[in-house]
Amino acid sequence: MPKALKRFLLPAVILALGLAGLYVITLVYAMGESLLAAVMLATLACFVWIYTTQKAYVYRYLFPGIGAALIFVVFPMLYTVRIGFTNYSSKNLLNFKRATQYLLEETYRADGSTFNSEVVPDGGKWRIRLEDADSGAAFLTGAVALEPTEQTVTLQAAPTSTPVPDGAMSLRDLIERQDALKNLVVVMPSGTHVRMTGLHEFAPQRLQYTRNPDGSLTNNQDQSVLRPNFKTGFYETADGEQVQPGFQVDIGWQNYTQIFTDASLREPFGRIFLWTVVFSALSVLFCTSLGMVLAVLLSWDSLRFKGLYRLLLFLPYAIPSFISILVFKGLFNQNTGEINLVLHGLFGLSPTWFSDPFLARTMLLIVNTWLGFPYMMVVCMGLIKAIPNDLYEASAVAGAGPITNFFRITMPLVIRPLTPLLIASFAFNFNNLVLVNLLTGGLPDFLNTSVPAGTTDLLATYTYRIAFQDSGQKFGLAAAISTVVFLMVAAIALIQIRATRISQDDKG
Numbered sequence: 165m166p167k168a169l170k171r172f173l174l175p176a177v178i179l180a181l182g183l184a185g186l187y188v189i190t191l192v193y194a195m196g197e198s199l200l201a202a203v204m205l206a207t208l209a210c211f212v213w214i215y216t217t218q219k220a221y222v223y224r225y226l227f228p229g230i231g232a233a234l235i236f237v238v239f240p241m242l243y244t245v246r247i248g249f250t251n252y253s254s255k256n257l258l259n260f261k262r263a264t265q266y267l268l269e270e271t272y273r274a275d276g277s278t279f280n281s282e283v284v285p286d287g288g289k290w291r292i293r294l295e296d297a298d299s300g301a302a303f304l305t306g307a308v309a310l311e312p313t314e315q316t317v318t319l320q321a322a323p324t325s326t327p328v329p330d331g332a333m334s335l336r337d338l339i340e341r342q343d344a345l346k347n348l349v350v351v352m353p354s355g356t357h358v359r360m361t362g363l364h365e366f367a368p369q370r371l372q373y374t375r376n377p378d379g380s381l382t383n384n385q386d387q388s389v390l391r392p393n394f395k396t397g398f399y400e401t402a403d404g405e406q407v408q409p410g411f412q413v414d415i416g417w418q419n420y421t422q423i424f425t426d427a428s429l430r431e432p433f434g435r436i437f438l439w440t441v442v443f444s445a446l447s448v449l450f451c452t453s454l455g456m457v458l459a460v461l462l463s464w465d466s467l468r469f470k471g472l473y474r475l476l477l478f479l480p481y482a483i484p485s486f487i488s489i490l491v492f493k494g495l496f497n498q499n500t501g502e503i504n505l506v507l508h509g510l511f512g513l514s515p516t517w518f519s520d521p522f523l524a525r526t527m528l529l530i531v532n533t534w535l536g537f538p539y540m541m542v543v544c545m546g547l548i549k550a551i552p553n554d555l556y557e558a559s560a561v562a563g564a565g566p567i568t569n570f571f572r573i574t575m576p577l578v579i580r581p582l583t584p585l586l587i588a589s590f591a592f593n594f595n596n597l598v599l600v601n602l603l604t605g606g607l608p609d610f611l612n613t614s615v616p617a618g619t620t621d622l623l624a625t626y627t628y629r630i631a632f633q634d635s636g637q638k639f640g641l642a643a644a645i646s647t648v649v650f651l652m653v654a655a656i657a658l659i660q661i662r663a664t665r666i667s668q669d670d671k672g
């Protein structure tokens with residue numbers, strides 16, 4: 165390839181990609197996604213700067229990863245934080261412009277005759293044949309191509325004596341082209357406008373609302389006036405009645421203050437936060453303790469079939485966790501579960517694992533310990549192998565036994581390099597949504613709460629239920645709680661980084 169061509173090839177490619185990127189960003193911004201457009205613009209600016217500046221040459225190999233992080237990590241985080249300052253919920257899904265347009269497109273059934281309808285072919289297009297349900301008079305519209313369109317198509321109808329042909333559109337095709345048919349307005353010879361009200365029915369319809377110069381809407385049925393309230397995010401009548409759909413508005417720190425000031429929200433949040441900390445700490449304690457003890461036993465030189473034991477004990481970690489959780493859910497079933505059958509046969513007990521708060525939490529810890537101890541066991545086995553045998557030989561000369569060796573030699577030398585992993589495990593269990601969702605679903609629930617909250621919920625599952633399972637689906641409130649949880653986990657990550665540095669300094 166000639167040098168002159170090589171010299172201009174890279175700038176040409178960058179220019180083309182830059183223009184294409186600006187076009188996409190413009191489309192995203194026009195759709196109302198200003199935050200995403202800003203992140204994409206920043207990413208594009210970094211791309212152009214890095215690949216056109218010699219000083220930034222070294223970053224050319226890192227940029228794909230950095231760009232992906234900006235779009236797939238930074239943007240979702242910023243978007244979540246942004247939602248936390250809005251009233252975004254299932255009742256306030258749309259923006260103001262779209263909510264207004266939705267209301268202006270609503271119609272209601274007006275007085276007048278009802279027409280039975282058939283869609284008949286006409287040389288590749290279609291005509292609508294209407295028959296008055298009362299008088300039997302028939303009318304036929306002009307031909308129209310039933311293509312998907314967002315615009316209303318007006319057709320003129322004229323009297324006809326043509327019977328319904330055999331090739332009339334089938335019910336299946338009517339359902340498939342229902343959206344296009346609903347966009348048709350048929351003007352009858354009397355001047356009445358009719359629209360599709362059923363698969364085989366047209367009837368007079370009028371627009372429900374009319375926009376006024378001051379931005380309010382007038383209800384054409386009862387002449388009431390709706391005015392937008394930008395504090396609540398709804399069009400409201402004079403007596404304060406809210407009309408759905410609502411629209412998104414900024415509410416400032418209201419979601420965040422609600423977390424800590426609303427008693428019906430603050431109390432379950434505080435209890436769930438406390439249980440999340442206890443659950444994470446106990447999970448780390450039980451998994452590490454059991455894993456370390458098994459690692460010590462499997463490191464015993466005189467033990468036969470160590471390889472088989474290691475394989476069997478590692479199986480709980482090799483099996484996908486969701487399978488193990490669902491198996492345990494069946495084992496703990498109060499009526500048919502094998503665990504209760506054994507307990508009832510031996511001791512006459514049938515614990516209510518899923519309805520008693522204490523037993524439900526105990527069950528979560530048992531299952532989580534089963535899922536987590538193999539990993540800790542493998543890590544501890546590797547750390548134990550790194551301990552010099554001279555220490556154990558000197559301990560044997562001094563007359564120390566296995567228990568003394570464990571508490572005086574093994575555990576102190578293993579726990580220090582294991583500390584960063586323990587902190588990471590604590591942070592993981594802090595957001596262990598899969599275990600709770602599949603095993604208990606957060607149940608049994610607390611009473612007298614404004615949002616769904618259960619005794620086995622963690623902060624992650626609590627947020628998930630608010631966002632996707634609550635009847636109100638309060639996405640803004642869930643985003644605010646997610647932000648608070650993110651800050652907590654970030655603090656844990658900083659502690660982990662600090663602990664890792666301390667561990668490395670001690671090794672040095």
